Amino acid sequence: MGSDRLFDQQEADLLLEIIVNRRDVRGNRFLNKPLGEEEIDKILMAAVNAPSVGFSQPWEFVLIRDEKIKQQIRDSFDQENAKAAGLFGGEKQKEYNALKLEGICEAPLNIAVFYKEKKETVLGQTSMQEVGLYSVVCAIQNMWLMARALNIGMGWVSIIDPEKVKQIVKAPAGNQLVGYFCLGYTTEFLKQPELEILKWEARKNMKELIFYDNY
């Protein structure tokens, strides 16, 4: 029953390299070149091999290439982004407005990822209901790493109205949008997160994030 696959130091280091080089890729960097079916299959294979509470696999994926649907999603982004800009003051608002925060129309492929709640009791989901949603996020992170290893850029668009996205893709009422993503080949992967380069936020000191036994 056991797997005899043990990984060696070099393999573990390669994983860390993929993790450290993963980036959130925005619209100004996507190439207008379709993704291969084999690459898309590998990204989805990574997704469905994520951990899920009680092996519930509560995920669904909508692959979007239709330009009209993309434009409708983009309209929702524009509305939400205009509202968001108003929440930042002065210089920060100017900086905010200069950022390109999505690549919905530029990316050849968009993927909307949904959580589909199970009707029956799920093993492991009885005390913390939210772990069903978290399973879907684990699938998303697997996709992101797999995309990066395939030299495909992926970006998370969170400045959208999830209910509008549900309507646009005709999702069942019980489904919940977890994330909306843009994928495509890219001109480059930045060496650091863009918001770090632009000094929007500083990297936190790891020592301040780690506690021993208790706070």
Place this chain on the structure above:
Amino acid sequence: MGSDRLFDQQEADLLLEIIVNRRDVRGNRFLNKPLGEEEIDKILMAAVNAPSVGFSQPWEFVLIRDEKIKQQIRDSFDQENAKAAGLFGGEKQKEYNALKLEGICEAPLNIAVFYKEKKETVLGQTSMQEVGLYSVVCAIQNMWLMARALNIGMGWVSIIDPEKVKQIVKAPAGNQLVGYFCLGYTTEFLKQPELEILKWEARKNMKELIFYDNY
């Protein structure tokens, strides 16, 4: 500014192999052997290199080795698990009670992972507040893959009262428990998820999870 690191086919395939071989490891499989500091550092390095909304890095990690604290967490599991068992009927309840669903005391290291909400407006978190929590889940999935690549088992214990865990580790009121984990070297990694082997749940057909342009 750009990174010239492109990954090749073999490297991408290795990532998929790590993803597919990752398992939720339970108490009956942990070895009583401490983890090396270097291994723990790599797991935490993987965590803090996860994507986070607006580069907010809203994660904190409590590393628990104290036996008394572990026992208190284990007590919370026992209470929640007794309640959970009552939610399954007949044969399923018998099967449920036969499962070992945690490894809190057996694992040499436990890690409680918290979300620390930022007071200021976070870029990208204005329309979907939950993406802050989701950033922390991305960090968790990175940890899980890194642990597997280091041949270290990791298990998610979700059958606990998150408020009790907060009290036990003296977490600040504003922090939210996202996940509680057991880590340790292990006798083996199963070839498939344990709940799949035991036929608790069947693996879903990928074709039923994927939609094109809309539902």
